[in-house]
Amino acid sequence: MLRFGELEAAIMRAVWAAETPVRVRDVREALQRDRDIAFTTVQTVMDILYRKGWLDRAKQGRAYRYWATASQEDYATGLVEEALEAAPDQAAVLSRLVARLPSEEIEGLREALEESKHQEGLT
Structure with a gap:
């Protein structure tokens, strides 16, 4: 995936950010x-993003x-x-990312992990 x-x-x-097509x-x-940006510049880049499939x-x-x-x-x-595919220690990368999250998002992540474990147990 290209940045x-x-x-x-x-x-x-x-x-x-738009709620409808723009x-x-x-x-x-x-x-x-x-x-300050020209209309044609925006048009060209949007056409490029269209051709790239975004x-x-x-x-x-x-x-x-x-x-x-x-x-x-x-x-x-x-x-x-x-980024994870390039990391030799994916757990360490994820741990560092999680450490940067606000506490309410960490709680949401805990819930998602529990749900994932529950779903894994069903299969």
Whole structure:
């Protein structure tokens, strides 16, 4: 799994934050809050993300509407899986990641682990 470039990541965050499919114009407006960026630059990068399979689109009138093909959580999971595959001690990496979590998220993780153990026992 390839990591996004800086602009790709900013565009994907804007798409993920939207509740409905977005136009290039919508994404550019969201990005304009932090940087001056040309419409054509956003359009080109969104087309690249479409060709890479991260975005899908449908024509509506004269403009395309774009939406993400995977959730932000799915993308982050892929990055973590890739990092774990490269680690000689996966448990140590996971332990360090867990140590950085807020306590309420650690509790949620405990519950997920218990559920996983329960499901494992059923199979």
